Structure formats: structure tokens, C-alpha cells
Amino acid sequence: MTALMTPILRSGYMPARADSDPCREQDLGLFEVVVRDGAARIGRLHTLHGSLQTPALLPVVNPNLRTIEPREMWDRYGVDALITNSYVIWKHEKLKDEALSEGIHSLLDFPGVVMTDSGTFQSYVYGDVEVGVSEIVEFQRDIGVDIGTMLDVFGRPDMTRLELEECVQETARRAPESLAAVGDKMLLNGPIQGGTHQDLRAEAASLMGSAEEGGRGFSVHPLGGIVPLMEKQRYRDLFEALMAARSTTPSDRPIHMFGCGHPMLFPMAIALGADLFDSAAYAIFARDDRLLSPEGTIKLGSLTEWPVTSSALFGRTPGEVREMDEEERSVLLAHHNLEVTQTELAKCREAVREGRIWQLAERRSHVNPQLREAFLWVLDQLEEIPDEPSGEAALQILASTNPVRLGREDISDDVGSRPHILHLHALLSMRWRTPGSWWDGSDDNPERVVLIDSAPPPWRITALGAAMSALLENPRSVVMIPTPLGPIPYTMEDVSPWCHLECSDEIWLEPYDDEEILEGLEELGLQDLPLVRVTPTDIPDDERSSEVRDWLDRCSIVDKLSVLCAIPPLEACRLTGEMEVRRSNTDRIVNVLNDGQHILSPRLTDGGISLALEGASRLNSKTNPPALFGEQTLDSGSDHPGVPRVRLLEDAVPFVGRGRNVMHGYILGADPHLIPGQPCIVVDDGGRLVAHGTAITTPREMSQLSKGVAVRVREGALRGD
Ligand code: GUN
Numbered sequence: 001m002t003a004l005m006t007p008i009l010r011s012g013y014m015p016a017r018a019d020s021d022p023c024r025e026q027d028l029g030l031f032e033v034v035v036r037d038g039a040a041r042i043g044r045l046h047t048l049h050g051s052l053q054t055p056a057l058l059p060v061v062n063p064n065l066r067t068i069e070p071r072e073m074w075d076r077y078g079v080d081a082l083i084t085n086s087y088v089i090w091k092h093e094k095l096k097d098e099a100l101s102e103g104i105h106s107l108l109d110f111p112g113v114v115m116t117d118s119g120t121f122q123s124y125v126y127g128d129v130e131v132g133v134s135e136i137v138e139f140q141r142d143i144g145v146d147i148g149t150m151l152d153v154f155g156r157p158d159m160t161r162l163e164l165e166e167c168v169q170e171t172a173r174r175a176p177e178s179l180a181a182v183g184d185k186m187l188l189n190g191p192i193q194g195g196t197h198q199d200l201r202a203e204a205a206s207l208m209g210s211a212e213e214g215g216r217g218f219s220v221h222p223l224g225g226i227v228p229l230m231e232k233q234r235y236r237d238l239f240e241a242l243m244a245a246r247s248t249t250p251s252d253r254p255i256h257m258f259g260c261g262h263p264m265l266f267p268m269a270i271a272l273g274a275d276l277f278d279s280a281a282y283a284i285f286a287r288d289d290r291l292l293s294p295e296g297t298i299k300l301g302s303l304t305e306w307p308v309t310s311s312a313l314f315g316r317t318p319g320e321v322r323e324m325d326e327e328e329r330s331v332l333l334a335h336h337n338l339e340v341t342q343t344e345l346a347k348c349r350e351a352v353r354e355g356r357i358w359q360l361a362e363r364r365s366h367v368n369p370q371l372r373e374a375f376l377w378v379l380d381q382l383e384e385i386p387d388e389p390s391g392e393a394a395l396q397i398l399a400s401t402n403p404v405r406l407g408r409e410d411i412s413d414d415v416g417s418r419p420h421i422l423h424l425h426a427l428l429s430m431r432w433r434t435p436g437s438w439w440d441g442s443d444d445n446p447e448r449v450v451l452i453d454s455a456p457p458p459w460r461i462t463a464l465g466a467a468m469s470a471l472l473e474n475p476r477s478v479v480m481i482p483t484p485l486g487p488i489p490y491t492m493e494d495v496s497p498w499c500h501l502e503c504s505d506e507i508w509l510e511p512y513d514d515e516e517i518l519e520g521l522e523e524l525g526l527q528d529l530p531l532v533r534v535t536p537t538d539i540p541d542d543e544r545s546s547e548v549r550d551w552l553d554r555c556s557i558v559d560k561l562s563v564l565c566a567i568p569p570l571e572a573c574r575l576t577g578e579m580e581v582r583r584s585n586t587d588r589i590v591n592v593l594n595d596g597q598h599i600l601s602p603r604l605t606d607g608g609i610s611l612a613l614e615g616a617s618r619l620n621s622k623t624n625p626p627a628l629f630g631e632q633t634l635d636s637g638s639d640h641p642g643v644p645r646v647r648l649l650e651d652a653v654p655f656v657g658r659g660r661n662v663m664h665g666y667i668l669g670a671d672p673h674l675i676p677g678q679p680c681i682v683v684d685d686g687g688r689l690v691a692h693g694t695a696i697t698t699p700r701e702m703s704q705l706s707k708g709v710a711v712r713v714r715e716g717a718l719r720g721d
Pocket residue numbers: 117118119120121149150152154155191223224225226227258259
């Protein structure tokens with residue numbers, strides 16, 4: 001510990017943290033997804049110095065100039081992994097000897113995960129480096145690095161396309177030689193170059209993702225050549241490169257953003273699928289009297305009070321800090337910067353756990369005009385799905401996002417472009433159908449749309465009376481509720497986020513323009529029906545009321561099965577033909593029975609559906625299982641291909657059949673329309689039901705990941721066998 005740090009450390013007791021435990025031998029190098037929120041994921045990368053939780057920032061430690069001691073990073077800031085430069089150590093005789101004899105962890109006095117870079121960045125800054133391709137990997141291996149980096153070729157954004165192509169190709173040519181030198185304990189970074197050309201980034205990710213030598217591939221894929229983009233605040237280009245690379249990077253490899261460490265960039269990068277970051281910004285900015293904050297950079301300048309705080313700054317005024325001698329001040333500010341960086345990452349991880357990372361990225365996009373421009377560009381990709389790698393990445397983001405959400409949904413200008421809302425609306429417009437038959441037994445076409453204005457949620461209380469009155473008046477009425485996201489069928493009234501939209505009374509009570517409503521009705525194919533607008537009324541006192549209510553309940557189950565589980569509406573009607581329900585004290589349906597058998601339960605928290613074993617069994621009507629991964633399938637083209645299924649490896653059938661979760665590595669195929677967070681069924685090779693549960697990962701991830709839970713099983717179907 002340097003004398004300069006004493007004043008900082010004196011202010012707080014710093015308990016020593018236990019050293020890391022190595023991962024299990026069989027897990028070395030594997031990456032698993034533990035929690036996901038769309039493309040954002042909380043993962044674990046298994047190394048010999050611990051299973052690293054991601055997203056994580058690896059502070060850059062200069063072995064010649066340690067602004068903050070690595071041991072202090074570990075103990076005080078919970079830094080689990082850092083990055084240093086193997087080329088700098090290799091060039092420096094004393095450091096090299098010590099690293100070779102004592103190992104990198106001892107040299108740095110750091111018990112966590114050590115990643116090293118290879119000298120590529122030095123070649124970008126200073127010209128060529130003298131080290132060889134295998135030599136630098138062997139050196140990293142020999143000093144006990146956990147995650148090394150091959151000597152890639154830095155692709156500057158100002159290079160010509162031809163030059164950038166060469167950077168991508170030469171990096172790929174060096175991959176086998178690098179992988180051959182890696183040994184059996186070290187993981188290796190396979191950088192993705194390609195400048196600002198989407199196709200080159202996608203090609204590079206695919207080349208590096210499939211590179212293999214002696215059965216070994218890369219474990220992590222950093223995005224290379226992006227420092228010049230960040231220096232010029234070219235954030236749109238930065239996120240374009242990330243999306244393009246992500247479209248073809250294997251799902252079982254974390255994506256690292258080389259040199260990206262400004263906390264303002266974390267939420268958007270994480271929302272788009274970045275897992276690791278590294279940066280010297282905490283130290284470099286501190287040397288220049290600049291403070292990092294999630295809302296941008298702040299000059300110490302002539303501040304009177306702190307607009308951002310940390311335990312490092314607490315108890316000191318900006319004036320006192322200005323008075324410090326230069327080195328002491330820079331150490332203090334580096335502590336602040338590291339603390340703020342770690343805090344923002346913790347906030348991002350928590351947002352992923354809560355399913356709110358996109359909202360955080362949206363909020364942060366307002367702190368900087370270039371960031372805002374980048375965010376708006378990303379929204380365009382999600383809405384337009386261009387025929388480019390970024391469009392493919394946008395599709396993957398949408399498909400990986402659970403459309404049904406817990407908790408409140410705050411309103412903003414961008415609310416309608418959030419991936420879970422785009423996904424939910426896409427499912428609604430593709431799969432929702434007007435009823436095939438009505439409460440009075442007729443089966444004619446609908447005759448009108450009735451829109452219940454001025455009713456705030458919960459609609460089962462505020463709008464039920466008007467819905468029933470409208471149906472009594474004309475049974476062939478399609479009852480809708482207007483929301484700031486567009487009109488929705490009354491039968492989906494308790495589906496979140498619609499029912500959890502946080503609006504002022506004004507928004508709920510003021511009627512919408514006809515034009516706005518019409519746009520939404522068009523999405524559902526209802527534009528040609530006469531539109532009648534009504535306001536809330538009491539439950540009608542009519543002997544036929546209970547019949548209408550039962551019909552509405554059944555429609556609600558049929559609609560949710562069609563929209564969220566892809567069940568053909570006719571099949572959903574058959575399943576609920578003799579439907580009876582059990583209600584809670586608050587009058588909400590808790591169990592749905594048919595012929596006296598429990599088939600499913602509406603989820604009271606988010607309005608989704610949970611199947612019961614009997615329902616899963618009745619819905620498993622197909623005899624052929626999903627195609628094997630990699631096998632060509634003919635797209636049925638149906639909007640309702642049936643409840644999504646996962647095809648299990650025969651060895652796992654007895655375990656999953658008894659209720660154990662489906663783990664990655666035991667899956668042979670999955671239906672392409674499977675949605676994380678929504679119900680799915682698990683079948684064997686003969687298409688027989690093994691279990692049912694909730695999908696955690698996407699079909700693409702199921703085909704690529706080899707560790708972690710793929711389906712959280714609710715019930716095994718073979719318990720009695
Ligand atoms: N550090 C910052 N950018 C890069 C890069 O493109 N490659 C490597 N190896 N290190 C980097």
C-alpha cells in the first residue's frame with residue numbers, strides 16, 4: 001500500500017476478502033447464462049481463479065504504475081477480475097523474470113481472475129511489436145494467466161475497407177497457431193475486428209467463433225479496434241459494431257468491449273449483449289482531474305459541491321481536494337472513479353435481474369447527444385429490421401425478450417419501442433383473432449368494435465360492467481380498451497406491461513383521437529368494423545350476465561393461449577370446451593379446469609399462463625418432435641405452430657421426467673418460436689411428453705450453450721414411471 005492511499009483507507013475499515021476458489025475442472029472455460037433480460041445476461045465464466053460473474057469491468061492495471069493496488073481492488077471494491085498487459089511484462093526484464101518464476105497473480109498480488117492483453121494495442125499506438133504470434137500466447141500461459149489474448153491485428157476505423165478486410169483475415173489466420181499454444185488451463189480471447197463495416201464485423205465474429213485447433217476454441221470474443229470510436233464519441237458506430245458482431249458470435253462466448261470503461265456506456269452495451277468491459281479510464285481521467293459519473297464526465301474545475309459522490313469523496317469538499325498535491329489527488333479521484341464504475345455495473349446487473357435494463361439504457365441515452373443518437377439508431381433497427389447484421393441482431397434481441405413483464409411500466413417517448421413491448425405487440429397482431437363463436441352461441445362475423453374509454457386499470461374492475469353491457473346489447477362485439485400503447489382486447493386486460501402502465505389520471509381519463517385508435521385497430525385487422533365508444537358503467541343487472549361473464553373468461557384463456565403459447569385458437573377452444581374456473585378472494589381466476597381436470601392457471605402476477613400437466617399433455621398433439629439442431633426444417637408458415645417444444649436427449653429423460661430442470665448440453669432440438677419466460681413442453685425423440693416448464697434460453701442458445709438451466713421444469717410427466 002502506498003503512503004498516498006493512507007488518508008483514503010483510514011476513513012474505512014477494509015476487511016480482507018477470502019481468495020478465489022477455482023472452478024470445477026470440467027467447467028473450465030464454460031460460460032453459462034444465469035439470469036437474462038432480453039439480450040442482456042448475468043453470466044458466469046468459469047476460470048481457475050474463480051467463476052467470474054458478468055457483466056464485469058476489468059480495471060486496467062499497469063504493472064509499472066499501480067494507481068490503485070490490485071489487492072485493494074479485490075478487498076475494497078469487490079473487483080473479481082482485472083486486465084494487464086502481457087507484452088509490457090514480456091518487454092520488461094525484471095517483471096518478466098518475476099512473472100515467470102512467481103506467476104502473474106503473485107506479481108500483481110491479486111487473487112482473482114487475471115486477463116492479459118497481447119501487445120496489439122501497443123502496435124496500434126507505437127507501430128509494430130517484436131513478439132511472435134505463438135510466443136506471446138505461450139508467455140501468457142507460462143505466467144499463469146486465466147484469460148489471455150492472441151496477437152490480433154488492430155483494425156482502425158479510418159482504414160480502407162480492403163485494409164480492414166486484411167485485419168480480419170490475418171487475425172483469423174493467426175487463430176489456429178494461437179489456440180495451439182494455449183495449454184489446458186488458460187482461456188483465450190479471440191478478438192473481432194472489422195472497423196465500422198457491419199458485414200466485416202459479422203464475418204470476423206463468425207470466423208473467430210468457429211476457429212478451432214486441437215479441440216480448443218476461443219472462450220471470449222472481445223470487440224477490437226473500438227477505442228478510436230469511443231475517443232471521438234462515435235457511439236452510434238460503436239453500437240453498430242457491437243450489434244453486427246453479436247449477430248454471429250456464438251451464444252456461449254461472452255463479448256468483451258476492449259477499452260470501454262465509461263459508466264455512461266454500460267447500460268446500452270449490456271442491453272445489446274456485452275458481457276465484459278475493461279478500461280484504464282478510472283486512472284487516466286483521474287490524472288486529468290476528471291470525475292466519472294453515469295451521466296458523463298465532470299471536471300473538478302471550480303466545483304463548489306459534488307454533483308456525484310462516493311465513499312472516496314465523502315467528507316471532503318472539492319476545494320479541499322483541489323488543495324491536495326497532484327499525485328494524492330489523482331489517487332483519490334481514481335478511487336472515486338473506480339467506485340462509481342463498480343456501482344454503475346452493480347446497478348446494471350440489478351436492472352437485468354429486475355427486467356429493466358432497457359429502461360436504464362433509455363434513461364442514460366439522454367445524458368449525451370451522441371449516445372442519444374446511437375440509442376435512436378438502435379430503436380430504428382428494432383422497428384425496421386434492416387436486411388443487415390444489425391437487423392439480425394435486432395431480431396435476436398426481440399426473440400430473446402420475454403414480452404410479459406412483472407412490475408410497473410413507466411411511460412416515456414420511447415416506451416413503444418422497448419423490445420418487450422415490440423415483441424408483445426408483434427405477437428398480438430400476428431396471433432390474436434376475433435372470437436369464432438359468441439356468448440349467445442352464434443358464430444357469425446363480428447359486427448362492431450366497442451372501445452371502453454376513460455377507464456384506468458385494473459380493467460376487470462373499471463371496465464367489466466361496460467364490456468358486459470356492450471355484449472348484452474350485441475353479442476358480436478369485439479370489446480377493446482385504449483392504452484397509451486394502442487388499443488388491446490379486453491380479454492388481455494390483466495397482461496403486464498399493459499395493465500401496469502404508470503400514467504397520470506389525465507392520460508387514462510382523456511379519450512384518445514379516433515385516428516390514434518384506428519391505427520391500433522388496423523394492426524389487429526379491425527379497421528373495417530364500426531367503432532362504438534362507451535364509458536364505464538356498473539355491472540348490468542341481467543339474468544344473462546353470468547353467461548356473458550363465463551364467455552369472457554373463456555375468451556381470455558383462449559386469447560392468452562393463442563397469443564403467448566402459439567396454440568391455434570380452435571384448439572384452445574377445444575381445450576376449454578367444458579371450462580370451469582376456481583377464483584381467488586379477489587375474484588380472479590386461479591385455476592382453469594376442463595372435464596374436472598386442472599389444465600392451466602393464469603399467472604396473477606403478470607397475466608401470463610402456467611400450464612398444468614394435464615393441459616401440457618392435451619396440447620402435445622404432434623407426434624414428431626422438433627427437428628434436430630442443424631437439421632433443415634420446412635417452415636410451416638403458421639402463425640400458431642402450437643405450444644413450443646424442446647427435444648431432450650434420451651439420457652436426460654428419466655431425470656427431467658421426474659421434475660429436474662433441463663440443462664444445456666442435453667437438448668437435441670427446439671421449436672424456433674420458443675420464447676424465454678413463456679411456457680414450453682419437453683418431449684423425447686418420439687414426441688412423447690416428458691415435462692413442461694418455462695424456457696430460460698432461446699433455441700439458438702439451447703443449441704450453443706453447454707452449461708446452465710435451459711428450461712425451468714414445473715412438473716415432470718414421468719413421476720409415476
Ligand atoms: N485494446 C484495445 N483495443 C484492442 C484491440 O483491438 N486488440 C487488442 N488485443 N487489444 C486492444
